[in-house]
Amino acid sequence: MELSCKSEYALLALIALADEFQSNDPLQIRQIAAQQDIPDRYLEQLLATLRRSGLVKSQRGAKGGYLLAREPRQITVLEVMTSIEGRDITSPHENEVSKSAEKKVLKNVWKGSCEAMREILQKHTLQDLCDRRDALRQSELMYYI
Numbered sequence: 001m002e003l004s005c006k007s008e009y010a011l012l013a014l015i016a017l018a019d020e021f022q023s024n025d026p027l028q029i030r031q032i033a034a035q036q037d038i039p040d041r042y043l044e045q046l047l048a049t050l051r052r053s054g055l056v057k058s059q060r061g062a063k064g065g066y067l068l069a070r071e072p073r074q075i076t077v078l079e080v081m082t083s084i085e086g087r088d089i090t091s092p093h094e095n096e097v098s099k100s101a102e103k104k105v106l107k108n109v110w111k112g113s114c115e116a117m118r119e120i121l122q123k124h125t126l127q128d129l130c131d132r133r134d135a136l137r138q139s140e141l142m143y144y145i
Contacts, residue, residue, distance in 0.1 A: 010046045010084045011077065011126075012036040015133065017056060018072035018126045026058075026065030046084065053083035072130060078121035090118035 016032045029047065033040045047066055050056045057069045068075065082088050091114065 004085065006046065006084050007081045009036070009038045009042065010050060010080055011129065012038060013043060013046060014050070014055070014068070014075065014080060014126050015129055017066060017068045018130050021068050021072055024067065026063065026067045028065040031065070049084060050080070053079075055080065055083060068126075072126035073128075075126045076122050077124045077126075077129070078118060080126075081121065088118075090114045090121065 013032050013036060016035050017027060020027055029040055029043055032038065032047075033043050047056060047058075051058055051066075054069055055075055056066050058064070058066055078088075078090070
């Protein structure tokens with residue numbers, strides 16, 4: 001499994017918005033795009049999707065832009081990915097009945113891995129991602145003698 005480009009860009013944009021949540025200052029698309037190295041037009045589409053899902057809100061005007069609709073600790077990675085991908089990526093496809101024992105075993109293993117992924121993605125929030133990033137930055141700044 002891989003993190004899609006769409007989901008990665010959406011999460012990067014939301015991390016940028018999470019950084020500004022306390023100040024309640026909206027970020028413009030061009031600011032987020034420059035900060036996170038995301039193409040402007042692509043980011044515009046992603047933010048529109050996130051707005052329709054209720055994860056971000058837009059503010060019009062000269063000082064307009066985008067803001068998180070909820071606190072960063074209330075938005076899970078799973079919720080973001082489901083919004084962007086348009087489906088729950090952790091749900092195994094149940095479209096056919098397995099006839100052989102081998103197929104049943106494989107389906108059960110796949111179903112278990114999907115459940116584990118769902119649990120992990122549901123557990124982590126935007127705040128967790130920001131905290132991990134900050135810890136990583138801090139550890140990179142440490143000097144060793």
